[in-house]
Amino acid sequence: MANPYIPLQMKVQRIETEDPDRTLRTYDLTFVNESEKEAFNYLPGQFCEISILGKGESPFGIASSPTEKDYLRFTVNRTGSVTNDIHYLRNGDIIGMRGPLGNWYPVDDMKGMNVLIVGGGFAFTTLRSLLIYLLDSRDDYKDITVIYGARNPDLFIYKDEIAIWKQRDDIQFHLTIDNPVDGWTDKTGFVPTVTKEVSPGPDNAMAIVCGPPVMIKYTLPVLTELGFPDERIYTSLERRMKCGIGKCGRCNIGSKYICIDGPVFSMAELKNIPETV
Amino acid sequence: MKMINPDDLSKAIKELLTEKKIDLFIGWEKGSLPLSATPLFITSEDEAERAVFDITCGNNLSIYFTKDRKQFADKKVGIAVKGCDARSVVLNTLEKQIDRANVVMVGVPCHGVLDKKKVLAKTDGREVLELIDNGDTVTLIGKGYELSIDRSEILSSSCLACIYPDAQECDIFIGDARAEVPNENRLKEIKEFEALSTEERWANTCAEYEKCIRCYACRNVCPSCYCNVCFVDQNDPGWIGNTCEFTDSMIFHVIRNLHVAGRCVECGACERACPMDINLLLLNRKVAMEVKDRFGDIAGLDINGKPAMVDFKEDEKQDFIMG
Amino acid sequence: MNMVRLDKQNLDNFIRELSAEYSVYAPGNTGGKTEFIPVESGDEIDFSRTVTDMSPKGIFFPPAEVLFEYDKDGVRAAQTSHRPIAVFGMRSCDARSLVMLDRVFGSAIQMPDDEKFQDPYWKEKYDSSLIFGFACNEPLSTCFCNWFSGGPYNRDGMDVSVVDAGDVYLMEPVSDKGIEIISKLSCLTDASEEDKALLEKMASDAESMMTAPLDVEGLGERLTALFDESIWDEISAKCVNCGACTFSCPTCHCFDMQDEGKGEKGKRVRIWDSCMLPIFTMEASGHNPRALSRDRVRQRVMHKYSYYPENYGEILCTGCGRCVMVCPVNLDIREVLKKFIAYNEQGK
Numbered sequence: 001m002a003n004p005y006i007p008l009q010m011k012v013q014r015i016e017t018e019d020p021d022r023t024l025r026t027y028d029l030t031f032v033n034e035s036e037k038e039a040f041n042y043l044p045g046q047f048c049e050i051s052i053l054g055k056g057e058s059p060f061g062i063a064s065s066p067t068e069k070d071y072l073r074f075t076v077n078r079t080g081s082v083t084n085d086i087h088y089l090r091n092g093d094i095i096g097m098r099g100p101l102g103n104w105y106p107v108d109d110m111k112g113m114n115v116l117i118v119g120g121g122f123a124f125t126t127l128r129s130l131l132i133y134l135l136d137s138r139d140d141y142k143d144i145t146v147i148y149g150a151r152n153p154d155l156f157i158y159k160d161e162i163a164i165w166k167q168r169d170d171i172q173f174h175l176t177i178d179n180p181v182d183g184w185t186d187k188t189g190f191v192p193t194v195t196k197e198v199s200p201g202p203d204n205a206m207a208i209v210c211g212p213p214v215m216i217k218y219t220l221p222v223l224t225e226l227g228f229p230d231e232r233i234y235t236s237l238e239r240r241m242k243c244g245i246g247k248c249g250r251c252n253i254g255s256k257y258i259c260i261d262g263p264v265f266s267m268a269e270l271k272n273i274p275e276t277v
Numbered sequence: 278m279k280m281i282n283p284d285d286l287s288k289a290i291k292e293l294l295t296e297k298k299i300d301l302f303i304g305w306e307k308g309s310l311p312l313s314a315t316p317l318f319i320t321s322e323d324e325a326e327r328a329v330f331d332i333t334c335g336n337n338l339s340i341y342f343t344k345d346r347k348q349f350a351d352k353k354v355g356i357a358v359k360g361c362d363a364r365s366v367v368l369n370t371l372e373k374q375i376d377r378a379n380v381v382m383v384g385v386p387c388h389g390v391l392d393k394k395k396v397l398a399k400t401d402g403r404e405v406l407e408l409i410d411n412g413d414t415v416t417l418i419g420k421g422y423e424l425s426i427d428r429s430e431i432l433s434s435s436c437l438a439c440i441y442p443d444a445q446e447c448d449i450f451i452g453d454a455r456a457e458v459p460n461e462n463r464l465k466e467i468k469e470f471e472a473l474s475t476e477e478r479w480a481n482t483c484a485e486y487e488k489c490i491r492c493y494a495c496r497n498v499c500p501s502c503y504c505n506v507c508f509v510d511q512n513d514p515g516w517i518g519n520t521c522e523f524t525d526s527m528i529f530h531v532i533r534n535l536h537v538a539g540r541c542v543e544c545g546a547c548e549r550a551c552p553m554d555i556n557l558l559l560l561n562r563k564v565a566m567e568v569k570d571r572f573g574d575i576a577g578l579d580i581n582g583k584p585a586m587v588d589f590k591e592d593e594k595q596d597f598i599m600g
Numbered sequence: 601m602n603m604v605r606l607d608k609q610n611l612d613n614f615i616r617e618l619s620a621e622y623s624v625y626a627p628g629n630t631g632g633k634t635e636f637i638p639v640e641s642g643d644e645i646d647f648s649r650t651v652t653d654m655s656p657k658g659i660f661f662p663p664a665e666v667l668f669e670y671d672k673d674g675v676r677a678a679q680t681s682h683r684p685i686a687v688f689g690m691r692s693c694d695a696r697s698l699v700m701l702d703r704v705f706g707s708a709i710q711m712p713d714d715e716k717f718q719d720p721y722w723k724e725k726y727d728s729s730l731i732f733g734f735a736c737n738e739p740l741s742t743c744f745c746n747w748f749s750g751g752p753y754n755r756d757g758m759d760v761s762v763v764d765a766g767d768v769y770l771m772e773p774v775s776d777k778g779i780e781i782i783s784k785l786s787c788l789t790d791a792s793e794e795d796k797a798l799l800e801k802m803a804s805d806a807e808s809m810m811t812a813p814l815d816v817e818g819l820g821e822r823l824t825a826l827f828d829e830s831i832w833d834e835i836s837a838k839c840v841n842c843g844a845c846t847f848s849c850p851t852c853h854c855f856d857m858q859d860e861g862k863g864e865k866g867k868r869v870r871i872w873d874s875c876m877l878p879i880f881t882m883e884a885s886g887h888n889p890r891a892l893s894r895d896r897v898r899q900r901v902m903h904k905y906s907y908y909p910e911n912y913g914e915i916l917c918t919g920c921g922r923c924v925m926v927c928p929v930n931l932d933i934r935e936v937l938k939k940f941i942a943y944n945e946q947g948k
Contacts, residue, residue, distance in 0.1 A: 003677050003720050005667045005857075005868070053670045053868075054861040056512075058884070080884030081512050096675065240883050242857055245717050247704060248873070249854030250880065252903060255910040260717065274827045274902075275889065308930035310742070315930035316838040336929055340840060345892050394632065402648050404740050420738070488631055490654075490663060493877065494842035498928050510879040518860050519871050520664035550928030552653070552844045554632055 004245050007051045007096025008036050012089050013071055018157045023078045024122050025087055026063070026157065028071040032094060042066055042100035043107060044129035045236060045264045049244050050074065050086065051096030058082040059241040061263075062100065063125035065132035072097075075125045075157050101244040102263050105130050105234060110206050114143040116199055118219055120191050120211025121150050122157055126236060127210050131165070138170060145172040145200050149191035149215070152177055153184060174198050192218040195226075202227035209235045220267060230268035237263050237276060278412040278428075281330050281386050285451045289383055290325040290355065293449075299355035299381050303338045304328040311408045312393050316341070330357065330451075332410045335390040335433065336498065337546040339365035342375050343503035353379050359387040361435065361544035363444030364577025365500035368540060371577075371584055374503060384444030386452045388412070389428065389436030392545075394554045396431045399424060434558055435545025438463050446580050467563050482527070482560075488553040489526035491519060495547035495557050496533060501540040501576075508532060534560045539568040539585035542577045603791035603799070606769040610787045612642030615688065617785055622686035622730060625659050627652045636687065647689060647764070650740050651920055655850030656687060656694050657701065660725045663847075663872045667721070667857065672864040678721075684728040688762075693745045693918035695733040695757035697850035702726060703912050704853055730777055733758030737802060739809050742921030744934055747813045750918055752806035763799055770799050814937060816915065820906035823940060827898070831943050835936055836897035838929045843874030845923035845933075846900065851916045854880070875899045901936065 009032035018024035031037035042062060049057040058080070064073035076086045089095065107130070115134060119127040127148075134141050146165070150156045156175065166173045176187035176194045187194050191211065199207075199222075207223050209216055216235050223233050239251035241259040251258035254273035256265075270276050286304075293299045301320050306327040308315035314333040318341075319325065339362055342349060358366060366382055369375040396405060400417060409416040415431060417424045429437065436442075440463055443454040470478065493509070496502045508516050509529055517532070518525040541561045548558045568574055574585035582588075606614055618624050619640050628637035629646040635654035639645055666678040705722035736743070736752035745751055755761045759778035763770045770791055773779040782788060826832075846852040856873040860866055873880060876897075881890045890896050908916035917933075924932050 002716055004716050004718075005720075006675055006677055009674065053675070054859050054863075054866050056859045056868075057857065081515070083884065238883075239889070240881060243855075245719075247719055247853070247855070248857070248870075249875065249903075250856075250873075252899075252907065254902075255907040274824075275895075309932040309935055310924070310930060313930040315932075318837045341837075344840070398632075404650075404742075406741060484631065488633065490847050490872075492843035492847045492874070494840075494844040494926075494928050497840040497842035506879075510877070510882075515858075519856070519858055520860075520869055521871075522664065546928075550842070550844070552848055552926040 004098065005243070007049070007057075007098050008040075009033065009094055010072070010097045012091055012093045012095065015089065015091060018075065018122075018159070019154050021154070022087075024075060024155075024157055025078075026073060026075045027086070027089070028064075028073050029095070029097065030071050040072075040100065043104035044133045045104035045126050046100040046102050047126075047241075047244075047263060048072070048074070048097050048099030048101060049241070050076075050082070051098070052082050052085040053096060055082050055085050057096075057098070057242070059101070059244065059259075061123075061126035061129070061236070063128050065129045065136065067133055067136040073128075075122060077122050098244060101241075102259055103261070105208055105236075105264055106206070107133060110134070111140045112204075113141065114200050114203075114205040115141055115145070116205060116207040117144070117146045118191060118195055118207065118209045118211070119146070119148045120215040121155060123211045123236075123238075124148060124157055127208065128158055128161070130208060131171075135171070142204070143172070143200055144170070145174070145198070147174045147176065147191060147194055147198060149176040149178070149194065149211070152179070153181060172198070172200075190218070191215050192222045195219055195222050199223070199226050202229070202232070205232065207233045209233065213238075224267075230271065231266055233267040234264055235267070235270070237265060278388055279386060279452060280388070280410075280412055281451055283329060286328055286330060286357070286383075286385065287325040289449055289451060290319070290328055291322045293355045293381055293383075294320070294322040294325065298353065300352045301349065302328070302355040302357075303341055304357035304383075305330060305334040305336065305338070308333065311405050312391060312396055328357065330385040332389065332391045332415065332428070332431075333408065334359070335392075335546065335549045337362045337365055337500050337542075337544045339369060339375075339500040340498060340503075340546075342366075342369060342380075343500070346505070347374065349379075350376075353381070355381040355383055357383050357385055358444045358447060359385060359390075359544075360439065360441040360443045360445065361542050362500075363446050364441070364542035364575075365544065366577075367446050367580050368542060368577035368584065369500060369503075370580065371582070372540075377580070381449070382444060382447040384447035384450035384454055386450075386454070387436075387442040389432040389439070389442070390545075390549070391415075391431045392433040392549055395433075399426055399431060433545045433549055434466060434556075435543050435548065435562075438466065438543070438562065441578070445578060464566060466559060467566055470559060470563065483523060485555050485557075486527040486530055487523045488555050489521060489530065490553055491521055491526060491529070492552060494550040494552060495555075498546040498550040499537065500542070500544070500546070501537045502533070508536075530555075530557070530560070534564060537561060538564045539572070539574060540576050541565050603770055603772045603796060604782055604788040605791045605795060606771060606788055608767055608769065611645070611769070613787045614785065615639060615642045615645075617787065618686050618688070618781075621684070623683045624686045624688060625656070626688040636690075639688075645689060647734075650736055650738055651691060651693075651743070651922060651925075653848070653922075655697065655848060655920065655922060656690055657697060657850050657853070659685060659687060660698065660722055660729070661701065661705070661853060661855075661872075665721055665870050667868045667870055669867045670861070670865070678867075684730065685725055686730040686732065688732040689734045690731055690758070691734050691736055691920070692752060692754040692756075692758075693743075693750055693920040694850050695731050696745075696750055696754065696918045697757070697920070698726065698731065699757040700851050700908075700912075700914065700916055700918070701853055730759050730781055731757060732760045732762050732771075733774070735761065735763045735803070735806065737764060737806050739806060740921060741811075742924045743810065744813070744919035744921060746807070746810045747816055747919050747934075748915045748917055752810065753803040763802060765795065765798055765802065768795075770795055814934070814941065816905075816937070819915070819937065819941070820909045823902055823906040826940060826943065827902070829943070831939065832894045832898045835901075835931075835939065836894040839876075839893055839897050839931050840929055841876045841878065841893050841896055842928065843872075843876050844926045844928060846874040846876055847872055848922040848926045850918060850920055850922070851904070852900075875903070901933075905937070
């Protein structure tokens with residue numbers, strides 16, 4: 001019988017520092033065992049538990065897209081004991097990983113629809129996965145609009161890719177920072193405000209929101225105001241998931257376990273869950 | 278034995294609330310089980326009659342000042358205190374957790390509180406359905422039995438060794454407060470423990486801490502345990518393991534024991550709360566005795582004093598500092 | 601299959617015979633406390649308490665359980681193969697609790713058939729186990745199993761039901777596993793018609809000793825409707841947020857996973873955890889979604905009486921009364937539920 005508590009072995013293939021303060025780092029991991037790679041199927045929005053043996057595990061959204069076959073990508077913000085140790089990893093180090101866990105963004109339902117992606121800060125990880133996934137089957141989707149906000153220009157992750165995305169004419173990519181900075185040519189203002197400004201209409205459109213709790217809290221009402229029905233607004237919740245398989249009870253809110261019923265929830269579902277946003 | 282007159286207690290509470298001297302009163306009321314009173318929080322004088330004080334009122338209510346990060350910080354609070362509870366209020370005042378000016382301490386004459394495990398030992402584990410407190414004796418009634426026993430047989434170990442049954446610091450006292458009460462059993466349990474061989478002491482200690490299930494009831498009912506994040510809950514770095522293995526449990530208890538050195542008021546709430554009946558007070562009391570011997574300090578006795586562990590006297594031997 | 605009897609004089613033989621194939625657990629006394637312990641003979645069993653101090657959940661879900669060990673060569677699942685477990689003397693409430701826990705550990709809400717969501721450590725022990733339940737002839741004043749469709753003679757979760765009838769134990773198989781074991785054991789004899797009549801009388805006597813049940817119909821919905829009401833502040837005021845209730849509870853099953861190791865060698869252990877403790881939901885950033893005592897008390901009550909029933913159609917409480925007995929501040933869950941029902945009926 002498969003033992004869901006045993007981590008797979010992964011090798012650190014590439015490390016990239018995302019910000020000048022070096023609190024955000026992106027890791028590309030490859031499977032040590034080829035057979036495990038074959039069995040590992042995921043979709044944008046899912047997460048993994050990454051293990052530092054001796055320290056413990058933490059959950060991270062998968063930032064790579066399933067269409068990127070060679071590696072799994074994670075971006076790690078250094079906040080606690082496990083993430084601190086992850087930041088000490090070097091290329092070639094072996095770490096543990098369990099997953100894919102949780103559900104995913106409704107990529108099938110999005111087909112033939114306009115897609116609005118709203119993200120904030122370093123929570124852009126699973127949104128990157130989603131965006132790459134959509135772009136790799138670009139013809140399946142109609143207009144794609146991305147709004148990505150951060151406190152200041154340094155705190156955007158995947159800056160090189162952002163530059164490329166902004167050049168593309170088949171997506172509308174809007175960057176915004178909280179307060180004006182010299183030399184900044186993109187938008188200034190909080191994500192909810194920018195969303196109000198540049199969001200496409202709600203007709204035949206799906207909105208995906210992921211970011212810090214406060215951003216989600218103030219963006220969801222804007223989407224409602226713009227006319228998006230609750231069934232077509234999705235967000236990803238974060239809690240201190242531990243087992244990832246609906247047993248340990250840490251991420252229980254209402255009758256749901258974020259690790260298996262989520263982390264992706266529609267606004268319609270959220271309305272029936274207490275303690276969410 | 279001069280027991281409390283419940284009318285005097287409710288009258289005092291009623292007055293405090295009616296005259297708006299307090300916003301809230303914390304006391305005890307009759308619980309849902311015959312052996313346990315339960316904490317009472319009242320804001321209206323009409324509820325004052327619910328307050329009781331008897332052998333079942335074991336909780337040290339001063340813990341509620343530090344719960345939820347000083348939840349009553351902006352309130353005037355009246356609180357019923359036994360001798361030990363009053364020492365907690367004093368200690369927490371000295372440690373700046375309580376603003377004494379916002380607290381009205383109502384002392385109650387204490388003749389000791391019961392320890393459930395001692396009661397159940399008397400009834401051979403049979404359920405007690407009714408308890409009658411007659412003062413010197415207590416009547417226990419259950420299905421098919423009625424027992425009359427001496428009060429001292431079921432008192433908490435903390436009470437058997439108590440020398441300050443009544444509040445030494447308080448604003449109102451219901452009855453006549455006793456000053457220090459001589460107690461020949463003050464150090465009995467500690468001396469007995471000290472008389473054992475090292476091996477025996479180790480064996481006893483192991484046997485006790487092996488029972489721990491790490492529920493932290495002892496910590497959470499302790500008025501001196503109010504750290505925002507307890508050392509057992511810290512994970513960066515993680516100081517100790519959290520399993521119920523003996524080594525992990527013992528380290529938890531020993532560190533807690535040292536954290537409350539000079540701060541333990543010997544109320545015994547920890548021991549009574551323990552669902553596994555661990556003898557938690559013995560080491561705490563041993564350390565309290567050491568603090569008394571070395572520094573002359575009894576935790577929470579002097580509102581104008583300084584807790585032993587934050588005080589420094591020039592004539593101290595201080596060998597632990599100077600090496 | 602019919603009822604059989606076991607002379608109490610034969611209990612020791614019975615346990616020894618059962619031990620040949622099973623690791624047998626039964627209520628025992630450990631330093632003044634009663635809990636389920638491994639036994640090899642009848643003398644080690646202590647039936648003096650109606651409800652053991654600690655619930656039997658630890659047999660299948662130990663307070664600390666090694667998930668895997670690791671060293672420089674990799675990770676190895678903890679050795680799980682051992683003899684099947686038989687439990688003798690499990691009260692009706694406790695036998696039911698295992699059925700409730702099995703819904704969580706044995707499967708998952710969304711993916712009941714997906715192995716990935718089955719807990720191998722629980723299943724390995726529970727699926728092969730044999731439960732000899734034990735009817736209650738003397739329910740305690742703290743017992744409230746009858747509030748939640750249980751009862752002193754309820755047989756849910758048992759393989760064999762056992763009744764203490766004076767000099768003999770009367771046994772009846774409840775499951776196929778029960779039929780099989782009863783037919784195998786040698787020290788049992790057929791029960792008489794008188795035995796059957798006696799059992800019926802004892803059952804109705806025991807049931808009549810229970811206090812009137814609270815009407816818990818629609819309790820979950822009532823609690824949900826009151827989620828944001830201030831009554832939670834009132835209810836939780838006295839709670840000190842220790843874990844005594846959750847750790848003594850037969851159905852509380854939340855756990856933490858922690859690594860213990862030094863250098864390249866170590867293990868990952870799962871440890872009972874409690875939603876009562878502030879650290880339970882504390883995030884690495886320092887933010888705590890359930891920062892206040894009220895939030896945590898609400899979570900525990902809601903999980904038991906609203907969330908779990910929403911998922912599985914049954915309240916996650918067996919009415920064993922352990923939490924009532926151990927609570928250091930006498931925060932009695934029966935009083936809490938009564939308050940909620942009264943609160944709602946007043947229209948506010």
